[in-house]
Amino acid sequence: MQDYLLILIGTVFVNNIVMAKILGLCPFMGVSKKLETAIGMGFATTFVLTLASGASYLIDTYLLGTDLFYLRTLSFIVVIAGIVGFTEMFIRKTSPVLFRVLGIYLPLITTNCAVLGIPLLNVQERHGFVESLFFGLGGALGFTLVLVLFAAMRERLEAADVPLPFKGTSIAMITAGLMSLAFMGFSGLIR
Amino acid sequence: MALPGQQELTHLEEFMEGVWKQNPVFVMVLGMCPTLAVSVSAVNALAMGLATTFVLLGSTLLVSLMRKAVPKEVRIATYIVIIATFVTVVDYLIAAISLELYEALGAFIQLIVVNCIILGRAEAHASKNPPLRAATNALGMGLGFCIGLFALGAVREILGAGKLFGVALFGPDFQPWVVMVLPPGGFFVLGGWLLLFNWLRRRQGGALKPAEGHVHG
Numbered sequence A: 001m002q003d004y005l006l007i008l009i010g011t012v013f014v015n016n017i018v019m020a021k022i023l024g025l026c027p028f029m030g031v032s033k034k035l036e037t038a039i040g041m042g043f044a045t046t047f048v049l050t051l052a053s054g055a056s057y058l059i060d061t062y063l064l065g066t067d068l069f070y071l072r073t074l075s076f077i078v079v080i081a082g083i084v085g086f087t088e089m090f091i092r093k094t095s096p097v098l099f100r101v102l103g104i105y106l107p108l109i110t111t112n113c114a115v116l117g118i119p120l121l122n123v124q125e126r127h128g129f130v131e132s133l134f135f136g137l138g139g140a141l142g143f144t145l146v147l148v149l150f151a152a153m154r155e156r157l158e159a160a161d162v163p164l165p166f167k168g169t170s171i172a173m174i175t176a177g178l179m180s181l182a183f184m185g186f187s188g189l190i191r
Numbered sequence B: 001m002a003l004p005g006q007q008e009l010t011h012l013e014e015f016m017e018g019v020w021k022q023n024p025v026f027v028m029v030l031g032m033c034p035t036l037a038v039s040v041s042a043v044n045a046l047a048m049g050l051a052t053t054f055v056l057l058g059s060t061l062l063v064s065l066m067r068k069a070v071p072k073e074v075r076i077a078t079y080i081v082i083i084a085t086f087v088t089v090v091d092y093l094i095a096a097i098s099l100e101l102y103e104a105l106g107a108f109i110q111l112i113v114v115n116c117i118i119l120g121r122a123e124a125h126a127s128k129n130p131p132l133r134a135a136t137n138a139l140g141m142g143l144g145f146c147i148g149l150f151a152l153g154a155v156r157e158i159l160g161a162g163k164l165f166g167v168a169l170f171g172p173d174f175q176p177w178v179v180m181v182l183p184p185g186g187f188f189v190l191g192g193w194l195l196l197f198n199w200l201r202r203r204q205g206g207a208l209k210p211a212e213g214h215v216h217g
Helices: A002-014 A025-030 A035-064 A069-094 A096-109 A113-124 A129-159 A169-184 B011-021 B032-038 B042-065 B072-097 B099-108 B110-114 B116-124 B131-161 B183-203
Strands: none
Touching: A002 A129, A025 A096, A025 A129, A025 A169, A025 B032, A035 A069, A035 A096, A035 A113, A035 A129, A069 A096, A069 A113, A069 B072, A069 B110, A113 A129, A113 B099, A113 B110, A129 A169, A169 B183, B011 B131, B032 B042, B032 B099, B032 B110, B032 B131, B032 B183, B042 B072, B042 B099, B042 B110, B042 B116, B042 B131, B072 B099, B072 B110, B072 B116, B099 B110, B110 B116, B116 B131, B131 B183
8 A cells, every 4th residue: 555655645745747757738738728727637537547548558568468469559559439429429428527528628638748758657567456546546547636735826927027039938937947947846756 | 730721931941940940859848858857968969859850851752742641530540650650760860879878868768659759740841741741841850959958058067067078077176066967957957048049039029929828748
């Protein structure tokens, strides 16, 4: 149990997927203009990423094995696209309210590099099934945390009086850099 | 990309589109994950740029050739499978050429699949244009991406390690600015480049629209 807790804390803070691994920057920059949308995107990603992490482990271990390893990238991306599609249908049937909140973000998740990156890292680091699940969950929670924090900052940046050439993406990048510096403070917390 | 009613671009213009006017790194701010993660040194950045160009060229060519055969409903899925195939090829190619480079780039070679530049080009350009035009545009975009990556990688290597292509530039007393080769440095340097481009654009009289609102992975 302690191991899993460590994986969770490690992936949320120390090896944060956005700040330390630099994955999933696309939604991080693209969907962080408003706090509400950031929260929606965060939850949608958490859901898909945890499922994708587990499913890709099963595919890699039982379907691809050692013979078909060269199909890994191909099959992972197809699995992720499938899971996103399945999640969309499932949420629409079971909870129209949730669908209204998350619906528009779901298709975007397919091209989130974090969602493909975590399953690939799972393979690289030889995680087992439960470890993969926790790694996916932790990564996604870390992503949500950073996305929501960043969105809150960007809402304030909108109103701030920054020099003209800095406006837009440039100041956002520099803010993200400062945030990444702050997250470096967590390094050494575990391992 | 030629809009309807717009005059057709010549091949040179089509090529320059990606290199300058719609540079994927500086103007469109696409494909940031590999851009920031891999650009810790000039060599890594160039290798990543070339790998992406290869995938971009191969997949846009194939997408363009198949543009009339692929039904509209399954086009995105088809593009992704095509791109993933080329990525697998380049993945094993790099592993065969240099294991050291392969380890430095890590999972980011496989992550070329989800690089928006490629899917974006396939959807917005190659699916509507003949192969030669698509390939020209893809080459331009690829070169633009290489230039962007190199600009980032070179600055980060010079500031963060005092080297360029592994050759020490300054004397032994140089104190490396270590943060520059760590993740925050990537954000700072890209922010700096965007700032420079914004500034230049404003000085030109704001003829081009700022890059805002175009940001995707």
